[in-house]
């Protein structure tokens with residue numbers, strides 16, 4: 654599902670940043686969860702192009718998204734200029750225009766939509782949920798482990814969440830296949846090229862790299878598993894080399910507030 658609407662951006666998230674922080678073209682605010690595969694997907698695109706954006710980490714109750722008129726309570730969501738854009742596929746499409754300065758081709762759009770947003774992304778989440786160790790790591794990114802509350806929740810939440818998230822994913826994606834199916838389709842699209850849609854990194858490469866990022870970074874049990882089986886490890890090494898020296902231009906809402914001596918809800 655995707656939506657794009659014009660709405661009044663939440664003022665506390667639109668605070669002017671420190672002088673050094675220069676927007677390129679339109680301001681971009683990304684509402685996200687650390688660890689969420691679709692959020693990593695959008696971040697990968699922005700980081701690869703070193704495109705400035707502001708990140709607002711949303712709490713588990715989605716408090717930061719409860720502004721007047723917003724009826725969508727999933728992450729990622731973005732404010733791009735004055736447009737409110739929901740769903741990682743639509744955000745990727747909009748941002749490609751801005752950061753690659755070209756539209757996504759119909760082939761890229763279809764591949765990203767069917768193989769990643771509505772394929773690998775939920776299938777990979779199910780794979781993570783099939784391991785208690787991986788689920789605990791997944792939640793550790795989202796919870797504040799520095800607090801006692803975080804430790805308690807970190808121990809209990811994974812067990813409680815596995816069943817409910819699996820139920821939710823089964824209902825939302827009744828015909829979901831195993832990750833290897835989508836990864837093999839992506840590998841086939843790459844053929845003998847270095848990247849998925851050609852010889853240069855494109856938005857589909859960044860989407861795939863982003864979805865896999867938390868499993869790779871946290872060395873989850875599910876890594877490299879199906880990625881290796883689909884013969885995508887060389888591709889992953891090429892992508893890691895491409896991303897290595899990138900300097901993300903990201904500012905959190907808390908940093909903005911600190912620079913102005915103000916407090917935010919993040």
Ligand SMILES: N[C@@H](CCC(=O)N[C@@H](CS)C(=O)NCC(=O)O)C(=O)O
Pocket residue numbers: 654686689690691726727728729739740741742770774
């Ligand atoms: N198709 C959406 C899926 C977004 C999604 O399911 N996000 C999860 C986090 S990984 C979420 O917000 N879950 C909260 C909920 O469903 O209530 C996208 O690609 O943006």
